Amino acid sequence: MKPGNFYGIGLGPGDPELLTMKAIHIIQRADCIFVPKSNTKEDSLALEIVQDYVRGKRVTEQVYPMTKDKSVLKSAWLKYAEEIRAEVINGNNVAYLTLGDPMTFSTYIYLLRQLNTLLPEHAIHTIPGITSYNAAACAANFPLLMGDERLAVIPVPKDITELRSIIEAFDTVVLMKVAKKLDEVIQLLEEMQLSENALFASYIGQRDAYLTCDIISLKGSGRGYMSVLIVKGIRH
Structure with missing residues (x-):
């Protein structure tokens, strides 16, 4: 089976109208959506921003612990990176949603570090968002x-x-x-x-x-x- 692709997508600051066209198109074509979520919050702002584009799609919320313990955080990032890898290896195109820009003070960067060791470089794509x-x-x-x-x-x-x-x-x-x-x-x-x-x-x-x-x-x-x-x- 041909592997899929992973897309880390910057959603911008919160206004759905500030999504890029590229972000929208990738979300619409994705087989599954992953959304990070704090274990202290009930609702996901990221999902609220893209609600018009994810209806009917398989969405998985990855709940991250609110702690400064590096070992706990690293374990969580690795666990969720492996979940994403399994989807990509099974031929699915995966969209991972993150607020703002993925490369600017974003927790996405920690996930990316793990994915760089689990997936081939050509399968990883990062889509910028407005800061x-x-x-x-x-x-x-x-x-x-x-x-x-x-x-x-x-x-x-x-x-x-x-x-x-x-x-x-x-x-x-x-x-x-x-x-x-x-x-x-x-x-x-x-x-x-x-x-x-x-x-x-x-x-x-x-x-x-x-x-x-x-x-x-x-x-x-x-x-x-x-x-x-x-x-x-x-x-x-």
């Missing part, structure tokens, strides 16, 4: 880069003071994984007199989407979860 910060910048008409400007995309560090030198070195800094560090980041931007040079977005592309350039008003709001903060550096 949350691209979607946020466009939604707010907030230019990311012009000319020869430089961009940094980083997770908020544990030590907020490390941000100062990064913001000073780049024209635009995209801060991911803001979470509970939001108030500390705002405080640093105030100290650097850059609080008016930033765009905050949370749940971009989803029903509860929120955008603002009034960064100071976010103090104590607890809005850091599922958010991105884009900061223009000192030259702006």
Whole structure:
């Protein structure tokens, strides 16, 4: 039996209209769909995004443990990679759905590492998706880069003071994984007199989407979860 193909598909930030045509076509042609899911959530946002394209298809939710224990996580990734391999070897075309872009701070990358050891390279295909910060910048008409400007995309560090030198070195800094560090980041931007040079977005592309350039008003709001903060550096 001729093996099938594996497709890791980026769904973008949450808006079904931000799916690429290529993503839609592959999902429609897939024999089976795999969807990652946290063991702390009941519903899958990924499935909600593609609900119009997966009706009647065989869908498997792979539930991942919410832990930082690397051995537990590696075991889960290997288990689910082997499930996918079995489908591909049996001749099925498999679509694996992931939010955002598969190669940008995505847990998909850990699955991909396992699949690279289980499947031939020509059978693995990754389809890009729109990132949350691209979607946020466009939604707010907030230019990311012009000319020869430089961009940094980083997770908020544990030590907020490390941000100062990064913001000073780049024209635009995209801060991911803001979470509970939001108030500390705002405080640093105030100290650097850059609080008016930033765009905050949370749940971009989803029903509860929120955008603002009034960064100071976010103090104590607890809005850091599922958010991105884009900061223009000192030259702006």
